[in-house]
Amino acid sequence: MDEITAARAAQAGDRDAFAWLVARYQAELRAIVASAVADRDDRLDVVQESFVDAWRGLPGFDPDRPFGPWLRTVCRNRVRQFLRQRIPRRRRELAVVDAAILAAPGPEDAAPGERIAQLKHCIEGLAPEQRSLLQRRYVANEPVQRIAATVSKTPNSVSMVLLRLKEALLRCMERRQEATP
Amino acid sequence: MIGDDDLRLIESYLDGDLDAAGSQRLLDLLADPAVAGEVRRRIAFAGQLAAALEHGDDPSLAGAVLARLDAGAAGPRRRVGASRHPWLWPALAAGLLAAAVTAWMLLPGGGRDGSAVLAGGGAAGLVRDGRRIALDAGTGLQPGDLLVADAPVAMRLDGRSRLDLAPGTRLRLLPADGRERLRLEAGAIAADIAPQPRPLAIATPDARAEIVGTRFHLAVRDGRTHLEVYEGRVRLSSAGGDWVVGAGGSAASDGGDAGAWRPLFPGGALGGWQLQGGAWSANAGIVRGEATATAPARIQSAEGFGDLELRCRLRITRANRCEVQLGGYNWFFAIPAGSRDRDGWVSLTVTQRGGSATCLADGSVIPLEIAEQPVARDGPLAFYAPLGAVIEIADAEVRTRR
Numbered sequence: 220m221d222e223i224t225a226a227r228a229a230q231a232g233d234r235d236a237f238a239w240l241v242a243r244y245q246a247e248l249r250a251i252v253a254s255a256v257a258d259r260d261d262r263l264d265v266v267q268e269s270f271v272d273a274w275r276g277l278p279g280f281d282p283d284r285p286f287g288p289w290l291r292t293v294c295r296n297r298v299r300q301f302l303r304q305r306i307p308r309r310r311r312e313l314a315v316v317d318a319a320i321l322a323a324p325g326p327e328d329a330a331p332g333e334r335i336a337q338l339k340h341c342i343e344g345l346a347p348e349q350r351s352l353l354q355r356r357y358v359a360n361e362p363v364q365r366i367a368a369t370v371s372k373t374p375n376s377v378s379m380v381l382l383r384l385k386e387a388l389l390r391c392m393e394r395r396q397e398a399t400p
Numbered sequence: 401m402i403g404d405d406d407l408r409l410i411e412s413y414l415d416g417d418l419d420a421a422g423s424q425r426l427l428d429l430l431a432d433p434a435v436a437g438e439v440r441r442r443i444a445f446a447g448q449l450a451a452a453l454e455h456g457d458d459p460s461l462a463g464a465v466l467a468r469l470d471a472g473a474a475g476p477r478r479r480v481g482a483s484r485h486p487w488l489w490p491a492l493a494a495g496l497l498a499a500a501v502t503a504w505m506l507l508p509g510g511g512r513d514g515s516a517v518l519a520g521g522g523a524a525g526l527v528r529d530g531r532r533i534a535l536d537a538g539t540g541l542q543p544g545d546l547l548v549a550d551a552p553v554a555m556r557l558d559g560r561s562r563l564d565l566a567p568g569t570r571l572r573l574l575p576a577d578g579r580e581r582l583r584l585e586a587g588a589i590a591a592d593i594a595p596q597p598r599p600l601a602i603a604t605p606d607a608r609a610e611i612v613g614t615r616f617h618l619a620v621r622d623g624r625t626h627l628e629v630y631e632g633r634v635r636l637s638s639a640g641g642d643w644v645v646g647a648g649g650s651a652a653s654d655g656g657d658a659g660a661w662r663p664l665f666p667g668g669a670l671g672g673w674q675l676q677g678g679a680w681s682a683n684a685g686i687v688r689g690e691a692t693a694t695a696p697a698r699i700q701s702a703e704g705f706g707d708l709e710l711r712c713r714l715r716i717t718r719a720n721r722c723e724v725q726l727g728g729y730n731w732f733f734a735i736p737a738g739s740r741d742r743d744g745w746v747s748l749t750v751t752q753r754g755g756s757a758t759c760l761a762d763g764s765v766i767p768l769e770i771a772e773q774p775v776a777r778d779g780p781l782a783f784y785a786p787l788g789a790v791i792e793i794a795d796a797e798v799r800t801r802r
Contacts, residue, residue: 234469238462245461253447257414259454262447270465309416312423316413319430320440331448338452348630349767350453357450370631371595371614376764382407383767386721386734389445 226286230277237277241270244287248294250331255298259360265301269294334392341391349384356381402435402442403720404736410439414446515541515573518554518562525550543575549587557581560594566619580608588619599635607638607653616645625653633765644765645758651751664701664712664781664796674700678785687793691785700725700782705800710750710781712796717744719789724759726752727779733759733766745794 220228220239228236245266252265273293280289302321306314342350355361363381367374409426412418418426429439517526517539526533527546533539535553547553549565556562558576565571569587574580580603592615593600599610602618607625609618614632618625627636629645636645638653645651666672668685678697679690689697705726716722716737725732731752738746742762749760759766781798785791 234466238466241462241465242459245458249451250448253451254444255447257443257446257450259450262451263458267461267465267468270461271468274465274469310418312418312420313413313416315423316418316426316430319427320443323430323436335448335452338448342452346768353449354453357446358453372632378408378411379764380767382404382411383734383736385442385445385449386407387767388449389442390734 222286223282226280227282229274230280230282237274240273240286240290244290246335247287247291247332250335251291251294252298253335254331255302259358261301265297266294268301269297272297337392337395338388340395341388344391345384345388352377352380353384402429402438406439407442410442414443515557515559516555517541518556524548524553524565541573543573545573546585547571547573558594561600562592564590566590574603584618584620584625586620588617588621590617591615593632604653607636610635610637627651644760651758661711661797661799664710664798665793670699672702674702674780676700676782685794687796689783689785689791691787691789691791693788696787697785697789697791698782701780703781704779705752705781705798706778708750708752708781708798708800710748710796710798712748713745713794714738714748714783715744715746715792715794716785717790717792719786722786722789722791723782723784724748724750725782725784726750726757731757731768732784733757733761733768735759735761735766738762 220236222240222243225236225239225243229240248266248269249262252262252269256262256265269290273290276293280286299321302317306317306321309317342353345353352366355366356363363374363377367377370377372380406425406429409418409422412422413426426439430436517535517537524535525548526535526539526541527548528542528544532548535547541547541555547555547565547570549567549569549571551567553565553569554562555565563571563582566588569589570585571587571589572583572585574583580601582600583603585605589602591611593611596611602609602611604618604620604625606623609616609625609627611632611634614634615630616632616634617628617630620626625636625638627634627645634645636651636653665682665687668682668687670680670682670687673680676698677695678692680697680699681688687699689699691697708726710724714722714724714735716735720737721734722737723732723734733750735746735748738744739762746761751758757768759768783791783793
């Protein structure tokens, strides 16, 4: 199945075709959402809701245009809606920052999936223990205090190591981007 | 430029524990056109990192989306069984397991100090008072014993730590009140050492490893001592000097062939160095490089280095970090600016040895940064200051293998 056929079939109500599009685009949507939503569970929700929005919006989709940019727009709208709806549930200290970020969004990342792929490559260059530390903190959401207790370090020390690892990965990505023609 | 304090604020925001002062500071940063983009980039990076760390596509996503459509997609819905704290159950399970293991370890059967064989047998044995004794699970161990592991052996030490001995290992237990607790005469051990009231030291033929509480692998091979550290920190000392290896790091002793320390900038001058950007000068023993607004400052040795030890003091101003680059920029360490109470100076020790490199800045382990390509590690040494920054280098000395 190709993308145009799948999009037209989904528009006609073919759920299998839509499932194919979900599989085709999930990595890209996860990357878009990841740039705005750090919490893993929230990210999953927003990605799912984006696809639900897309299904509902399919009658308005112009099948003569590419499906990808349309879907990305649907997803970015869902992300903004999520961030707006989250503000009232947040503590004031966090909510004012959320609002400031929403009020002046930065430039849209033209290739979010590529950034994630670059980041994966940079992560592969880390030592296994460094990857494990990042997994524990950012995938398993393990608190720094608990990680510190298991590696006989202070929480401040673990925080600093995490900070430096993130800085190293950012610089790795910058170098990869500079090297990309 | 945003500094470490601001980076910590961003972490607090992402963790949801930002206080009022931090919140105001972040608002100020977001209102500053010079740094707002950088702040946004780092906030976005948190989610990107988590997404990149997750494994591949979710094959259940399409089904979950269709199920939500069937259910009318009434609202946000967590995945069935998903937890906000996925570490919690494994942590509880690990706690119960640890309690069970601890209780088992406290049962009678160990040596006088709680050291005993956990698993072993076959070709593995124990030499005590000149006699060879067969090893069995539960065999108590005592100072003076020499474990001869011709097959894999697991043992506990002092009731709380675990050592796994590779085949071919000879490990001697030493008196608990001595300078060293164990002597690794040959072979290799993997160790999970419980926190110690005072450093536990393991001697090897040419070095000494000092452990506070950590997991590591220590081997004697080709006349040198090789160390890999998985958790915590281990100090390895040999005739060639000391170095501290942090989690994820490795090191090998020099086998007694380290050269003498020599100045990195002989005569306090820049002869033998390539000036590759910025304005460089040497005065009163301090080498100074000043980057411009458009060109970073970099100075690179004409000499190529293999294994080396470097010690120096560094000061970076007008930026929050500089870099020490090894092996022709294949590897580098990003050195954070020093604290004001030390006038900004950072004491630095860099050790490149045995295919790895470690760095300590004011006693803190600096992670080795990523090379773009895995290439030969020998090459020039360089110092780098980013745009607009000033780097100063003092008391720089290096020594290499003879």
